Amino acid sequence: MSLLEVRDLHVWFDLSDGGQLHAVQGLSFDVDTGERIGLVGESGCGKTTTVLAILGLLPPSASVAGDVRFEGESILSGGEETVQSRRWKDIAMVFQGAMNALNPVKTVEAQIIEPMELHGTAEGAAARKIAGELLEMVGIPAVAGSRYPHEFSGGMRQRAALAMALACGPKVLLADEPTTALDVMVQAQILQVLTGLARDLGLALVLVTHDLPVVAQVCERAAVMYAGEIVEVGAMEELFHAPCHPYTRLLFAATPDLYGEEDVASIPGAPPRLDREIVGCPFRERCDRAFDRCGRERPGLLPLGDGRAAACHLNDEPVDAGFRSR
């Protein structure tokens, strides 16, 4: 049993014309204590929706199927009531664009203390002390806590949001693009903090990002998402050196390498529309290795041993057909 288990997660959004957008299409993954897993993909592939769904923060226009289990207990199938009790003290989140996640009329310190007092993990002077320590941990002087968010720079606010997320000592941290809009030095510091927390305190980290070097630095494993589903999952090294899905390969190739000499490759085309059912493989249009089976049959996530899996027919074909050349 893993700490956090996502099983067959589906999310639909109601559209104004009466149709539905199938934003997440049967997602499953596990996170263990102290594990750092990345959720990678282009914008619009459903990664943010996935983490919002875990905490039950989807809007009323959303419908959800599947299950999320925390420490073995199902938290999603009971709706708002069951997931509400887990928020922040078991599973916490850092949002994309965290600079706006802080309330402008309250001090930073007050906002960090608030969940502590709400969930009963600490109060009064003890809470203030913890808040100060959390701020120091993310590189903000503790005395700055009595200031207001607008007095912080964007990067500081993002770090403060991270400190706030850790206030109740959660077991799982969902981080949605936590280092976008931060400069490289601060970014490195934050990533170091996150890695340290996972190693020393056993914090499980789900890092959602489109920034591959960030994932490479922090995460041991990653799941690559495309068009609302996971198309490949495995250890970082293997994903980079021996990808089993064309999208993974192209994705890593598209990352500019400062020292490399190859031209930067980009993936032509655009992701498929999610408001209608997809026939065959969603990546077919943009794939450089597609063949006729890809147009008829949608590949499922095929386990390839050693915790690896990929959703590609290429892994299914007989080895001597010559299609797995690299």
Place this chain on the structure above:
Amino acid sequence: MGRTDYLIKRAVFAVATVFVAITINFFLFRVLPGDAVRNLARVPHATSALRHSLEVQFGLDKPKWEQYLIYLKELAHGNMGVSFTDQQPVWSNLREDLANTIPMVSLGTVFAIVIGIITGVLSAWRRGTRLDQVSTNLAIAFYSFPTQWLALVLLIYLAAWFPAHGRADPFLINPTWWEHQKDVLVHMFLPSLTLALTLYGEYTLIVRSAMLETLGEDYILTARAKGLPQRRIVTRHAMRNAMLPTTTLIALSLGYIVAGAILIETVFSWPGIGNAVYQAVTERDYPMLQGAFLVLTISVVFFNFLADLLYFKLDPRINE
């Protein structure tokens, strides 16, 4: 620009506006077609000798710019002239009128603000539901009712339980202080209720709009993620932010209420400043009219300035 700098600028503007109002006040009555001045300055049933002496007393026979200076000088001494109707100093009449208007208007306004905030917050929170639709349209309806008409409707249906005229019962002989207060309050009920009903709609809409804006901010989603119950998010996070523009807008509207109470005071014969304006118009009591107008203008300027001050005090973002 510095915080104090801005406030000083606003204060100067306020003072300048009062000055302009005084000037406009002066010119409105005197730099008009001659007949109009004669019209207003006419005292009912006056002999031409009395009329002439009044003209001299008010300096109506001197050139305009001299009249203006006399007017300013008198104003500086707190002398607004003498009422044509009852020969009393305008200022002492106005003082009494204000003392009557302010409690009635305050009571109604406080109720309007409280009801407006509650309905506005609830409507925004439950946006799109039946509650929201009913509440919003009710607010629009009350906002659209002509004030005097609403007063008359309340008169028709509630006159059986509440007095319909004046501020005190003329037949109450030698009341104790407490009896007198009770009597005044009972008389105040209908006018204040009318004011509250006519005002609250605007506040509902203001608060609802501000709350909707706030509820779309990212920190609300964060608050939900923190596990805060909805009610707490509304009261501790959303309202504090929404109250910023709301307070400013409410403060701005306060200046206009005193003037708008004219209609209510007329219907209920409430002896306040609004009624004084009405009487002054009917009786062509030009000094009273001028004095009342000035007082009302100053109240608007004052509340506008107050709104500026409040905004500064409440928003921690206005800093340097």
Place this chain on the structure above:
Amino acid sequence: MAMRPDSGEGIAGALEAAPRGSGHRSWLWQVISESRQAKVGLAVLLAFVAIAILAPWIEPFDVHTRVGPVYAPPSRAHPLGLDDGGIDMVSLLIQGGRISLIVGFAATLVAMVIGGGIGIVAGYFGGWVEVVLMRITDYFLVIPDLPLAIIVAAVWGASLTHLIFVIALLLWTTTARIVRAQVKSVRERVYVERARSLGASNARIIFRHVLPQIGPLLIANTVLTVAVAIFDETALAFLGLGDPTRITWGNIIEFAFLRTAISSGAWWAVIPPGLCVALVIMGCFWLGQAIEDALNPRLKVSYLSPRVFRLRPLPITEARPR
């Protein structure tokens, strides 16, 4: 209360949502047809306008002829009873609607012309012209409307034309402010600069490029201003400053008050005219607000809602290898 149109704050982003050039009329129609609020408002207004236009033909009785006793209660012949002169209330309301609407529209027109003109000049030419005009506008905004109107009306004398101008005097400031803000932001746009560099005259630029852009918001503002104009008319009429020789809804209410309709228990002389006024104002409000909301893209989705996400059973798909 002396009703005031919206002070025009928060319209900065409004221009972005409005379409350019000739698409306006169809865009406006689209906005209206998509909003139930706008449709209801428009329907109410059109109904009243239709009644006002058809007044001479649909009045059941003549408004100058006595047809029964003073304050006769509603009956089959007279669904809304008779007033203190024995005149049929329904006919009075129809006639009154005519004049009230005319006054409302005319006052709004005058206010739009004055306010719009000042706003355009101030916004387009900028500099000290703008400063002076805006200071004047600011001072006017601060002066309490109803007392000002009372004084001007009292001094100037009672007549319909005077009434129209007095009301317009109260309304032009808000329009001027809104128009100025709009014109300023339009002026900065690229195509205006281009037109100017091509040597187009100021008038041409204003009429061909600036005006069409501010059109939609001006329409919303106009509709909302009509509401205030009609409100002010009833207020001034009530204080005896309207034209006593004409029949307006405001006058009907005033006469009912002065001629003891209340103590006679004649609610039918009081309630219907006020309801008519309220309905017209609400119609204007619904329509104008709907247009303004469509122009204003700032209304975000709320993160707080009484409803939450819904749960569904897993979809049945072809068995896929896991």
